[in-house]
Amino acid sequence: xxxTITALRQRFPALFRLAREFNNYRANVxxxxxxxxxxSAVQPLAVRISxxxxxxxxxxxxxxxxxxxxxxxxxxxxxxxxxxxxxxTLRRYLSERIVLKLxxxxxxxxxxxxxxxxxxKRTGDLLSTIQNDLAQVAAGIDTVCDxxxxxxxxxxxxxxxxxxxxxxxxxxxxxxxxxxxxFAISGAAVKRYxxxxxxxxxxxxxxxxxxxxxxxxxxxxxxxxxxLDSFRxxxxxxxxxxxxxxxxxxxxxxxxxxxxxxLMAGIIVYGGYRVSSxxxxxxxxxxxxxxxxxxxxxxxxxxxxxxxxxxxxAASERIYSILDDSRPTTPERPVRHPPxxxxxxxxxEGVHLTYDGKPALDGVSFGVQEGECVAIVGHSGxxxxxxxxxxxxxxxxxxxxxxxxxIDTRDLALGDLRSRISAVTQDxxxxxxTVYQNILYGRPSATRREVERAAEQAHCAEFIAKLPxxxxxxxxxxxxxxxxxxxxxxxIARAILRGAPVLILDEATSSLxxxxxxxxxxxxxxxMEGKTSLLVAHRFSSLRRADRIVVLDNGKxxxxxxxxxxxxxxxxxxxxFESQMGxxx
Numbered sequence: 001x002x003x004t005i006t007a008l009r010q011r012f013p014a015l016f017r018l019a020r021e022f023n024n025y026r027a028n029v030x031x032x033x034x035x036x037x038x039x040s041a042v043q044p045l046a047v048r049i050s051x052x053x054x055x056x057x058x059x060x061x062x063x064x065x066x067x068x069x070x071x072x073x074x075x076x077x078x079x080x081x082x083x084x085x086x087x088x089t090l091r092r093y094l095s096e097r098i099v100l101k102l103x104x105x106x107x108x109x110x111x112x113x114x115x116x117x118x119x120x121k122r123t124g125d126l127l128s129t130i131q132n133d134l135a136q137v138a139a140g141i142d143t144v145c146d147x148x149x150x151x152x153x154x155x156x157x158x159x160x161x162x163x164x165x166x167x168x169x170x171x172x173x174x175x176x177x178x179x180x181x182x183f184a185i186s187g188a189a190v191k192r193y194x195x196x197x198x199x200x201x202x203x204x205x206x207x208x209x210x211x212x213x214x215x216x217x218x219x220x221x222x223x224x225x226x227x228l229d230s231f232r233x234x235x236x237x238x239x240x241x242x243x244x245x246x247x248x249x250x251x252x253x254x255x256x257x258x259x260x261x262x263l264m265a266g267i268i269v270y271g272g273y274r275v276s277s278x279x280x281x282x283x284x285x286x287x288x289x290x291x292x293x294x295x296x297x298x299x300x301x302x303x304x305x306x307x308x309x310x311x312x313x314a315a316s317e318r319i320y321s322i323l324d325d326s327r328p329t330t331p332e333r334p335v336r337h338p339p340x341x342x343x344x345x346x347x348x349e350g351v352h353l354t355y356d357g358k359p360a361l362d363g364v365s366f367g368v369q370e371g372e373c374v375a376i377v378g379h380s381g382x383x384x385x386x387x388x389x390x391x392x393x394x395x396x397x398x399x400x401x402x403x404x405x406x407i408d409t410r411d412l413a414l415g416d417l418r419s420r421i422s423a424v425t426q427d428x429x430x431x432x433x434t435v436y437q438n439i440l441y442g443r444p445s446a447t448r449r450e451v452e453r454a455a456e457q458a459h460c461a462e463f464i465a466k467l468p469x470x471x472x473x474x475x476x477x478x479x480x481x482x483x484x485x486x487x488x489x490x491x492i493a494r495a496i497l498r499g500a501p502v503l504i505l506d507e508a509t510s511s512l513x514x515x516x517x518x519x520x521x522x523x524x525x526x527x528m529e530g531k532t533s534l535l536v537a538h539r540f541s542s543l544r545r546a547d548r549i550v551v552l553d554n555g556k557x558x559x560x561x562x563x564x565x566x567x568x569x570x571x572x573x574x575x576x577f578e579s580q581m582g583x584x585x
Contacts, residue, residue: 014316015309018137021098028090032145035087040152042080044160044291087145095141099134102319106130109323115394116355117325124206129322132201133315136194140312146305150298157295161288179299182255186248186303191310193245198318200238207231249307342420343405344370344501344532346391351400353386353555360386362555363400370501373533375543377576378552384536387552388504391534392421404502422495424527425506426538428487430479435464436471438479438490442497451497458493458523460486485520492523503531507538540580549573 022029110118110126211227268289346368353361361383368374376384389395390402393409402409409417422442430438439451439460446454452471455461463486467473479487495503505524521542528545537543549566551559551573558572566573 012313014320015313017320018098018141018312018316021101022094024101025094025097028094031090032087032094033148035083035090036145036149037152038083039080039087040149040156042076044153044156087149091142091145095138098141099138102137103130103134105323106134106319115389116396121322122202122206123209124204125202126322127209128198128202128205129318132205133198133318136198136315137312137319140309140315143305143308146301147309150301150305154295154298154302157291157298160291161295178259182303186251187306187310189248190245190307191314193241193248194311194314195317196241197238197245198315200234200241203234204231204238207234245311249304342501344420345405346502346532346534347401347403347406348387348390349401349403351387351390351397351402353383353390353395353397355386360555361390361397364552364555364557365400366550366557366560368532368534370532371530372547373528373531373535373545375535375537375546375549376552377537377540377543377549377573378558379576382552383555384552385506386555388506388534388536391502391504392418392423420500421502421504422498422500422527423504423506424488424491424495424524425504428479428491430475430482430487430490432474432477434469434472434474435460435467435490438475439493439497442494443499446497451493454493454497457496457526458489459519459526460489460493460523463489488520489523492520492527496527501530501532503528503533504536505533506536507542540577551576 106129110130113121207227207230211231272285274285348364348366351361351364352359364383364387366374376387378384386395390397391404391409393414396410404412404417404420431441435455436448436451439454440446442454443450452461455464455471463482464470464473473481475481475487475490479490482490505528525545533545535542535546537546537549543549543563546563548560548562550557551566551571553572559566559569561569567577
């Protein structure tokens with residue numbers, strides 16, 4: 001027995017892993033398992049009552065007996081109805097609760113997934129898993145109860161058949177190997193096709209998400225038809241795979257019915273002979289045929305449940321692959337508690353970083369003193385964004401160290417580290433929520449007055465007052481209902497509210513017009529006051545607040561110093577500066 005379970009566990013690892021989720025709902029599982037036999041007993045008992053009625057009719061039994069039989073049937077199905085109600089509600093409760101738990105686990109993984117892992121995932125895959133894959137798992141859990149209940153119904157009906165004539169019952173066992181083989185072949189095919197379905201559905205979700213979020217580019221470049229053609233092509237592939245799966249699933253029921261019809265024909269011929277010889281009564285034969293006919297239904301249900309379970313297995317494999325793949329790739333060191341008095345100085349020491357085998361940073365070393373603003377400049381692809389992304393540990397350096405307050409950032413708990421850092425980027429992300437809530441995300445424990453004060457410091461008060469509902473106005477997905485300058489100022493207000501001593505600015509004004517840039521720059525001045533700032537500069541006009549400048553080229557520090565010192569050297573910085581100023585003059 002133990003060997004059989006081990007073999008099944010090795011063959012169906014995702015299903016056994018999913019089964020562990022039932023441990024938290026043992027009372028509900030017990031209820032389902034207890035009520036299952038109650039429901040399963042109804043049909044065999046109904047067959048037995050039917051046989052008694054038929055034989056009594058032939059014997060001329062008084063009408064009082066039929067009243068008794070009628071009451072038995074009403075009571076039997078009343079109990080069955082209650083049992084089915086509680087069985088089905090408990091079953092649905094189990095499936096929904098387990099799916100809720102898995103969905104929360106997935107979303108938690110998405111939120112805590114290392115940035116490097118996220119970079120290798122498509123949004124469509126993640127959305128498809130949390131929607132469609134979980135729906136398939138829910139359907140599988142919902143039907144798994146049939147795998148425990150329907151065999152009992154089948155055994156009960158076969159037991160009734162054996163009770164009436166074991167010879168006839170023995171004939172029915174001839175079909176057992178055929179039915180088992182049918183289950184095995186169809187189950188394997190359905191799982192294979194389902195794995196293809198789920199992948200293709202993820203492709204559809206990914207393309208749909210890109211078409212909606214990139215709607216402006218789609219319209220400007222007139223990409224509607226090419227995207228629609230791609231969508232239809234993927235959808236056709238999805239349908240072909242789905243149709244193969246449907247055909248395999250639907251062949252089971254008529255196949256079982258056909259096998260049953262062949263058996264029924266043989267039993268009628270042989271059973272008729274047994275009745276004519278006096279070995280069976282007419283009631284016995286009718287009850288036997290009724291039991292055999294009813295026995296087909298649990299077989300059909302078991303087949304359907306098995307197929308749904310194989311689909312759930314394919315979905316579970318995708319879910320657990322994400323849960324496993326999204327675990328942190330860099331082991332945590334023993335966490336040191338932050339000192340009572342933090343220093344806000346930053347230092348890079350011999351930092352190396354690679355993306356997919358390509359070097360992004362090569363031995364970078366420099367420091368930023370507390371309260372100092374250091375600008376990072378260089379050609380596109382020189383490693384500027386990679387450098388600042390190491391500070392909050394969005395990525396991990398392969399060699400070297402990044403220190404905050406003299407402590408290696410890998411020795412700090414992520415919560416402690418990131419609570420000391422704020423960021424304002426060129427590509428501002430706002431949630432589809434109110435203006436107030438988007439600012440409050442900077443520090444959820446802040447009071448309303450603190451939120452309003454942060455908005456004033458970020459020069460948001462004027463445009464917020466003009467919104468239909470002020471602070472309670474919804475900003476839309478990614479802040480689409482606001483202008484670029486308004487989105488930037490809300491992001492600055494969020495960073496002001498956070499009050500972190502270290503600030504990352506990834507050229508927050510590069511995409512703005514001159515008027516908006518002036519207002520946003522004033523807000524940035526408020527934000528940067530007294531902060532240790534790393535400024536990624538794409539436009540050299542933003543260097544006016546920088547105390548020092550670090551010039552990157554191919555992932556290495558080529559120059560460092562003040563603006564005047566670098567210009568006097570007539571090196572890479574001068575070439576970059578004159579090239580950009582020449583383009584803007």
